[in-house]
Amino acid sequence: MTAPQHIAALFLAICAAAARAEPPITAIAFAPNENILVVGSQQGLELRAWPSLERAGALPTELANVHDVAFSPDGAMLAVAGGAPSESGEIELIDWSTRVRIGRAVLGEDVLYAARWRPGGSELLVTGGQGYAAIINADTLKPRCELLGHTRAVLSAAWLSQDTALTAGVDSTILLWNTVTAATQRSLNQHTDAVQAIIVQPPSDAMQRLLATIGADRTVRFWQPNIGRMVRLARLDSRPTAAVWSANGEVIHIACWDGRVRSVRAEDAELLREAKAIDGVAYAIAMAPDGDVVVAGSAGQLTRLRVPNTHSNPN
Amino acid sequence: MNALALLLSMAIGAPPERAVDFDTEIIPVFTKAGCNAGACHGAAAGRGDFRLSLFGADPATDYATIVQEFEGRRINYVRPEASLLIAKPTGQLSHGGEMALEPDGAGAERILQWIRQGAPRYDARHLVEFHVEPTTVRVAAVGAEVALRAEATFSDGSHENVTDWTVFTSNDPGSVEMDAKSAQARLLRPGKHVIIARYLECIVPLSLTLPYQDVESLVHADPGSNWIDEDVLRLLKELRITPSPRVDDAGFLRRVTLDLTGRLPEVETVRAFLADAAPEKRMVAVDRLLESDAFVEYWTFRLCGWLGARTFPNEPEAYTTYRAWIAEQLRADASWNDTARQLVLAVGDSHTVGPANFARTAGDARGQAELVSRAFLGVRLQCANCHRHPLDQWTQDDYHGLAGIFARLDRGQIVRIQARGAVTNPRTAEPARPRIPGFADLDPQSDGRVAFADWMTAPENPYFARAMANRLWAAMFGRGLIEPVDDLRATNPATHPELLSRLASDFAAHGYRLRHTLRLLALSDAYQRGAATEKNAFDDRYYSHALARPLEPELLVDAIVDVTGVPERTPGIPPGTRSIAIPPGTTAPSLTALGKCSQQEVCGSNASGGGLPARLHLLNGRLLNAKLAGDDGALHERIRAGASNEAIIEEFYVRACGRLPSVAEREYWMPALPVNHSAERTAVCEDFVWSLLSSREFTTNH
Amino acid sequence: MRRCDGVNRRALLRAGALAGWGLIPALLRGRAMAGQSRPRAKSCILLWLDGGPSHLETFDVKPDAPREVRGPFASIATAAPGLRVSELLPATARIADRITVIRSMTSPLGEHGLANEYLLTGYKPSPALTYPSYGAVLSNDRAAAHELPANIAIPSASAPMGAGFLNARHRPFNTGGDPADADFRVEDLDFYPGVDGERMDRRREFVAQLDRLQARVESQASSADLDPVLEQAYQLVTSPSAKRAFHLQEETEAVRAQYGPRTLGQSCLLARRLVERGVPFVTVFNPGWDTHDNLVVRLKEGYAGARVGVGLIPTFDQAFAALVTDLDERGLLDETLVIAMGEFGRTPKLNSGGGRDHWPRVFSMALAGAGIPGGQVVGASDRTGESPAERPITPADLARTIYVLLGIDPDSELHTPDGRPVRINQGGEAIQELLG
Incomplete structure (x- = not known):
């Protein structure tokens, strides 16, 4: 390129920048049994219609950063987790039917990265920066107990049963908790870098639910959580950021740093397909009611993507 | 182009704001503020869950970390000023590194502007040239200040004053004080000092000189014997240091004999040399020494040391073969590049193939990578084991990649290439891809050693010839042009950069032959200067006078053996073996007492060696006392033969100091030694020789 | 809190001026303190634990940390309320009321050579000058006529313990040999x-x-x-009489047994004999702490399957406790500064070989004597022993404190052979807790 061309490129870049200054979307969730998607970013909470993905309203929030949105098992409540980095972890509770915020709490001194409802919906497991993990009451949002064990940011959490849950994060360990006693039952140590997400296989007829984890070591790992054994592993070409199980529990779809989605089969850890979803980094992925996925990430991008499913879709 | 810009600005509907470029404008802000230094977020483990590449060497990863990691927590697009990236370093939020950026300063302002633009990263431009003014400065007085100015040229054709974003570091803050904010250097002491300017990936050393005195003082302004003196004299002139006069013949002969052969000149040689009136006698002496067997033996000892040659239990053949091979290379005046090549590539039975022992010296591939870089390139790669070398360009990929080249070697008695073998690169947690450091990745399937050896010994290699030229200089002058001699890097420039470059090219141009360069050095005026005078005694690096250096333990023992005429006995070693020929790892009590390091120890700077234990050993130990008291020694033989005191005094002065005693010395000793044959006379004579061998003059090369 | 790379005084002053922080009075206090103090201790014994002892297995055990941080050993209570140490330090635990533990030492240097230089001299290594070690500075200060060398190393010193730019006569005198040998002699x-x-x-x-x-x-x-x-x-x-100082055989069997039969113990006993005779600085060099693998064998057992642990920590425990006790019983503890430290700590997370790698960001050390109030813990590391949680202390701070305790003005100047003045301590702030 000659110098003038370079300068031209720079100016074009500014035009692009002006268009791309939108913050990344960092959390998405489908409202159960409704064709509505909740989308969280630094601009707040937005509602999008499915499948058009067009704007369909907004929700109230004070969170500077939104890192997780999660509907209660009965679909009546929406938990929103995030906060101000290095200042406060914050959680808000929104009554879905009225779209009114009915609760708010500050938890910890760094953002919350995850809020997961306990089966039954009486409590939430929340995790965040600086090793924070706690079980909080879903009505009062007050912590019942802190889960002490992680040394660095806890990026992801999942319930395995009524009384067991998993947390994982930057210290590259996955901890299995007895949530009644707040004691660690097991620590799963195989990842060599931060664990980005931890997701539990949907219930099925199979005797045991698998656990899938993705890590900054660019691996996806499948585990038998109760015996703490890693059963399979696949390496990915890009760093994974978020993942979701297919409804039948046979495939996981992994959003990656390169904006692509990689689908990996659980039974043999084979990469079935990868497809471009967005430009930049894909931070969030959710299963749509029809078996497609919705992917969100850099510069407010949100897109729908058809993904493989091994057998017939049970819809 | 103007029309285009106008068009574009109209399209945006506002005056055009230049896009802040992450790679060339944001990274320097972090580097300048110290954020990506090894002690802060540049540490291998990062700091506070925030890890940047050391000095911003990896902008792509840094961008991902800053903008994208943890779902973009560090950037606030909606309220840019609330971004963690601003709030932390400006102290709005508690920060382990305190206030690294002033809240209203240009650095914070630039970061903010960049975030307002959406925190983008384009492949917009890169640094093409970095230039600092002035590169060499001469100031006249203590306290003088020099303003430094840095300019960068980028691939988009722009030139910018980047003084504010350049990190200036004084290599010696006690001599040059650097005000980081104003980019002003203040000279506190005379001498030639170094400031390192760092901007993006560029490191530029600047030299600042302040003369030692006000008056011009070169006593003799002759041009010197050869081109080596041009640079040495130029710097002395600049610093206004008076060089010492030429060393006398006896002093020259002793010095050059020790440096080239590791021993003292023989009595007859001294006498003949002193009597010789030929003007070119020093040159003749140098040539004679370079052709001698003693040269081969001594330089074999030196090369074995530099190569870290070692012994293995119950395998004496290995070292013997190795040593014999090195001696053969020296005898044949082999090219150093050829020798090095053979050492890197040799395979086979180390008991019969000498150079194959090189691969066995270090126990594993990483060790061999360190040894190769240290021995042949004068580069310390160790730091890059865990992170990018903080003072140099070496990355972890370089380090583990070089180790990868040697990963397939079987280092048993039979050195051979195995089908597989790899080292793990901790950065990627995967097998390291074989790599020539700072140069190119290699095909993991091929034997990377060949490509590496080609690269290493190629004339264009910036390190290979310099490393050896510097070592040879250090061997002759007692100090390297670069110190330490195995630490060549941009941030550790030579005292005489042009001289080292010229020396290296000359070494390469003359077939990498050690004898050629050694001869050149020995015949320079710089080498032939006398010891210090009052006026230049402070000088320890500009070569205004010869530096006195203690004889190494091996040389001291051998010299004592030669003067006393009594061979040293070391258990398990044939009597009469010189200390420089004793295999490393041998238990040699005299050498240990004099401070020689064992094979296991790492002794760089002889901090505790020698010293009091060595003195005690000379005072009370067997080494000197037994040799003096023994009937078979030279002193007792002379006494038995009826030698006069005068003859004894003269002979031992020549033996030990390589010179005749002065009048004052004769006048002191004559009355001190008893005349009549008696036990008393023998004892006093022994004490006389003892004191000669304990004196500064004897125990140093000067 | 301070800058990660240790305090640069000028930077601090600038930052202080900008932010209006009250740092300047603190600095001035630190200096004034130094100027007027009288020597607390006549001598110093440095137990140099070469290679970098694990803080997590010695003085900063983290029983509540995750398993991969916690390591193989438990912690025990000590004679000092609130101070817990490794279970491998029972003897030290019994005398903990006479020692002070610093848990927030921090340095940026994680390579042995550079870290050694920093910890043994208190100066950050520089290419321009080789700095003198504590022993050499003390020898330079106390070189007054004395038959025994002022700076002695048992059995031998490493390169960074040298005299630096000071005269070679201040280098440590290596006794050589093994004090644990029955016929040990210099x-x-x-x-x-x-x-x-x-x-x-x-x-x-x-x-x-x-x-x-x-x-x-x-x-x-x-x-x-x-x-x-x-x-x-x-x-x-x-x-x-000077030579007799080295005759360990003059000690009773009971005393010798108290220190333990191994080299470190007998070296400490020899160190006690030397300070008793007025030697200002004695280094006891204890190698082997670079424990990249197999903590259990190296630190506890000594050899695989040992029934009674003879590894690094039990050996140190017996020797250190015996030394402090013996000095105390002889009335020498108040005039002797005892320091036990190495060049850095070890990584919080155990590596795949069951060891720990270099970790300078936070580490621990122990001191006794010199009138330092005992039973103290100064500073703290965070939950996993990864960074200082409070009161970060740099090697320069430590150096300043050591010099003040030994009655050397840390702001006075040394001179290089070419006449350049070099302040004894650069950029350090005295640790007030140790000055009582």
């Missing part, structure tokens, strides 16, 4: 057969004359004097 202290005191005097006179007459090497400005190292050697070998 080589070359006794006259060679056939050489008597008279001849020794003559040799001294001769060599002095020679050096004077040898105009050739008159470069050294001090050439008129006797070679100082030779003079030191002469003083030592001609003093029977």
Whole structure:
């Protein structure tokens, strides 16, 4: 390129920048049994219609950063987790039917990265920066107990049963908790870098639910959580950021740093397909009611993507 | 182009704001503020869950970390000023590194502007040239200040004053004080000092000189014997240091004999040399020494040391073969590049193939990578084991990649290439891809050693010839042009950069032959200067006078053996073996007492060696006392033969100091030694020789 | 909190001025303190745990940390309320009311050579100057006529313990040998057969004359004097009482047993004999702490499957506790500063070999004597022993404190051979807790 061309490129870049200054979307969730998607970013909470993905309203929030949105098992409540980095972890509770915020709490001194409802919906497991993990009451949002064990940011959490849950994060360990006693039952140590997400296989007829984890070591790992054994592993070409199980529990779809989605089969850890979803980094992925996925990430991008499913879709 | 810009600005509907470029404008802000230094977020483990590449060497990863990691927590697009990236370093939020950026300063302002633009990263431009003014400065007085100015040229054709974003570091803050904010250097002491300017990936050393005195003082302004003196004299002139006069013949002969052969000149040689009136006698002496067997033996000892040659239990053949091979290379005046090549590539039975022992010296591939870089390139790669070398360009990929080249070697008695073998690169947690450091990745399937050896010994290699030229200089002058001699890097420039470059090219141009360069050095005026005078005694690096250096333990023992005429006995070693020929790892009590390091120890700077234990050993130990008291020694033989005191005094002065005693010395000793044959006379004579061998003059090369 | 790379005073002042922080008075206090103090201790014994001892297995055990941080050993209570140490330090635990533990040492240097230089000199390594170690500075300060060398290393010193730019006579004198050997002796202290005191005097006179007459090497400005190292050697070998200091055999079996039969213990006993005779600085060099693998064998057992642990920590425990106890019982503890430390700590997370790698960001050390209030813990690391949680202390801070305790003004200047002034301590702030 000659110098003038370079300068031209720079100016074009500014035009692009002006268009791309939108913050990344960092959390998405489908409202159960409704064709509505909740989308969280630094601009707040937005509602999008499915499948058009067009704007369909907004929700109230004070969170500077939104890192997780999660509907209660009965679909009546929406938990929103995030906060101000290095200042406060914050959680808000929104009554879905009225779209009114009915609760708010500050938890910890760094953002919350995850809020997961306990089966039954009486409590939430929340995790965040600086090793924070706690079980909080879903009505009062007050912590019942802190889960002490992680040394660095806890990026992801999942319930395995009524009384067991998993947390994982930057210290590259996955901890299995007895949530009644707040004691660690097991620590799963195989990842060599931060664990980005931890997701539990949907219930099925199979005797045991698998656990899938993705890590900054660019691996996806499948585990038998109760015996703490890693059963399979696949390496990915890009760093994974978020993942979701297919409804039948046979495939996981992994959003990656390169904006692509990689689908990996659980039974043999084979990469079935990868497809471009967005430009930049894909931070969030959710299963749509029809078996497609919705992917969100850099510069407010949100897109729908058809993904493989091994057998017939049970819809 | 103007029309285009106008068009574009109209399209945006506002005056055009230049896009802040992450790679060339944001990274320097972090580097300048110290954020990506090894002690802060540049540490291998990062700091506070925030890890940047050391000095911003990896902008792509840094961008991902800053903008994208943890779902973009560090950037606030909606309220840019609330971004963690601003709030932390400006102290709005508690920060382990305190206030690294002033809240209203240009650095914070630039970061903010960049975030307002959406925190983008384009492949917009890169640094093409970095230039600092002035590169060499001469100031006249203590306290003088020099303003430094840095300019960068980028691939988009722009030139910018980047003084504010350049990190200036004084290599010696006690001599040059650097005000980081104003980019002003203040000279506190005379001498030639170094400031390192760092901007993006560029490191530029600047030299600042302040003369030692006000008056011009070169006593003799002759041009010197050869081109080596041009640079040495130029710097002395600049610093206004008076060089010492030429060393006398006896002093020259002793010095050059020790440096080239590791021993003292023989009595007859001294006498003949002193009597010789030929003007070119020093040159003749140098040539004679370079052709001698003693040269081969001594330089074999030196090369074995530099190569870290070692012994293995119950395998004496290995070292013997190795040593014999090195001696053969020296005898044949082999090219150093050829020798090095053979050492890197040799395979086979180390008991019969000498150079194959090189691969066995270090126990594993990483060790061999360190040894190769240290021995042949004068580069310390160790730091890059865990992170990018903080003072140099070496990355972890370089380090583990070089180790990868040697990963397939079987280092048993039979050195051979195995089908597989790899080292793990901790950065990627995967097998390291074989790599020539700072140069190119290699095909993991091929034997990377060949490509590496080609690269290493190629004339264009910036390190290979310099490393050896510097070592040879250090061997002759007692100090390297670069110190330490195995630490060549941009941030550790030579005292005489042009001289080292010229020396290296000359070494390469003359077939990498050690004898050629050694001869050149020995015949320079710089080498032939006398010891210090009052006026230049402070000088320890500009070569205004010869530096006195203690004889190494091996040389001291051998010299004592030669003067006393009594061979040293070391258990398990044939009597009469010189200390420089004793295999490393041998238990040699005299050498240990004099401070020689064992094979296991790492002794760089002889901090505790020698010293009091060595003195005690000379005072009370067997080494000197037994040799003096023994009937078979030279002193007792002379006494038995009826030698006069005068003859004894003269002979031992020549033996030990390589010179005749002065009048004052004769006048002191004559009355001190008893005349009549008696036990008393023998004892006093022994004490006389003892004191000669304990004196500064004897125990140093000067 | 302070900058990660340790305090740069000018930067601090600038930052303080900008932010209005009250740092300047603190600095000035630190200095004034130093100026007026009288020597607390006459001597110093440095137990140098070479290679970098694990803080997590010694003085900063993290029983509540995750398993991969916690390591193989539990912690125990000590005689000092609130101070817990590794279960491998039972003897030290019993005397913990007489020691002070610093848990927030921090340095940016994680390579042995550089870290050694920093911890042993208190100066950040510089390419321009080789700095003197504590022992050399003390020797330089106390070099007053004494037959024993002022700076002694048992059995030998490493390179960074040298004299730096100070005269070579301040280098540590290596005793050599192994004090645990039954026939331990320091080589070359006794006259060679056939050489008597008279001849020794003559040799001294001769060599002095020679050096004077040898105009050739008159470069050294001090050439008129006797070679100082030779003079030191002469003083030592001609003093029977000085030589007796090295006769460990004079100690009772009970005392020797108290220190333990191994090299470190007997070296500590020898160190006690030396400070008893007024030697200002004794280094006990204890190698092997670079424990990259197998903590259990290296730190506890000594060899695989040992029934009674003879590894690094039990050996240290017995020796250190015996030394402090013995000095105390002899009334020497108040005038002796005992320091136990290495060049850095170890990584919080265990590596795949069951060891820990280099970790300078936070580590621990122990001190006793010199009137330092006992039973204290200064500073703290965070939950996993990864970073200082409070009161970060740099090696320069430590150096300043050591010098103040030993009665050396840390703001006075040393001089290089070419006359350059170098402040004894650069950029350190005294640790007030240790000054009482």
